[in-house]
Amino acid sequence: MNNPENKEQIITRFAPSPTGYLHAGNYRTALYAYFVARKNGGKFLLRIEDTDRERSEKQYEANIFETLEWLGLEFDGMERQSDRVANHKAYLEKLIKEDKAYISKETPVKEGDRAEVIRFRNPNKVVTFTDLVRGEISVDTTDLGDFVIAKSIDDPVFHLAVVVDDYEMGVNHVIRGEDHIPNTPRHILIMEAVGAPIPKFAHLPIVLAQDRTKLSKRKGALPLTDYRDRGYLPEAMINYMAMIGWNPGGEQDIFTKDEIIDLFDITKVQKGGGIFDDVKLKWVNREHMLKLSPEEYKKNLETFMPEHLSTLDTYKPRIDSVCTIVRDRLEYFKQIQEMYDEGDIEYFFVAPLYDADILLCSEKMRKGKDLTHAGLAKILATCKLELEKLPEEKGEFVEGGEVKWNKESVKNVLWPIAESEGRGIVLWAVRVALSGKEKSPDPFILAETIGRDETLARIQRAETFLKEKTIVS
């Protein structure tokens, strides 16, 4: 038994049980407990509540460590509840000796029930406590009866174990979900019986699923490591989770972890539950992705890039440019694979196949002009002829300076042709010649990305394709 000597230091804890994959609802309480500790120079402890041997599994425990590490929620101490049974037993014995608890004969009602359990002698009184987020709460414990605190002297039940562990670990701020409010009076009764000081409580609002009931695995809540595996940024996850149930006021929406620690105030958390909204999470994540340096962005993106692309010769020289193009479009890094599946990535590295109907732009864009496949081939030939005049060298565009191959110079060459032949017709055709797709980035950035040789080659291919089409038809 160690009574905390420094009563000034705030000690919080996260006490998950490894009986399943934990989701945002669980980790949001960890986050707030972490914030309170860090903000006040206190300690944040982890306690694995694995006393339920039946349901606790090693893989779930491993996932807890993994998630905490991913989020960067470092803890200042860790205990496994299963390692503490001797301590629980000591308190149990003491309580029985003092007649504050007793061994009770039972008639088992369901399978696994024992004929003998340890019950707490309930003083049957009104318990009142002050919750940091809700204010005063008081409950009459009479209807709780003499509740069970242990299945046997070696098998404490949750209520006894938390109280003993929090006390011995020096936890003085119990920050947990609202679903524990009904348990709190029970815990306070045990604390009083054991002589433990009453900690401060903060019961956080529940994180809800779309249907406004408690978020759960059954409701589709994912383990946080799934978000990691989809290429969400931990800082974004923290940012978003922190804002369900709390915000600092003001009009800023995007925060770093350190900024939140600095601003966090447990007394300002919301009392009502909040829905976990994947759509907003994506937006927050994109904002954090946008803050990444080009190097960091590329590093993240490359872990999700389809392998067969990254082995191509064209990959290295073009990937930086692809990163900047894709930057506006991705909400999480794994989306690059969805884009790939849609056929929106491969053309950056490999020449596309053509479809004559797509090459020929829509009626609307033609603005009434007649256009045959042969006519379009001629226009592409002109574009190619003009583009060939540009030097191969890549480089920054300088107004009035040396001309190089980049999106500005390509645009300067193509623009006059587009003006005379029809913008829709020319720009569409060149773009589709380069991408093969109805929808893609503009032709100038594409030309810059794939380079002079490849641009000319693709326009040539499209031109040839159209001519062949003309002969056939």
Place this chain on the structure above:
RNA sequence: GGCCCUAUCGUCUAACGGUUAGGACAUUGCCUUCUCAAGGCAGUAAUCAGAGUUCGAUUCUCUGUAGGGUCACCA
């Protein structure tokens, strides 16, 4: 059902008892020299209801209503 908690746009939320009730996401429209994306601008949209306190209630009190949580020899 008992006990407990909660209640501002569809969602997350802001607002010393005095604001045209603000912002963000989503949504709609327009602009953005071809499409898409991004971006810009504009718009739609909320104080659960009823009493009371007050010169004045989103804000305080009560009642109702609705929602949620919890009622284990799980945690």
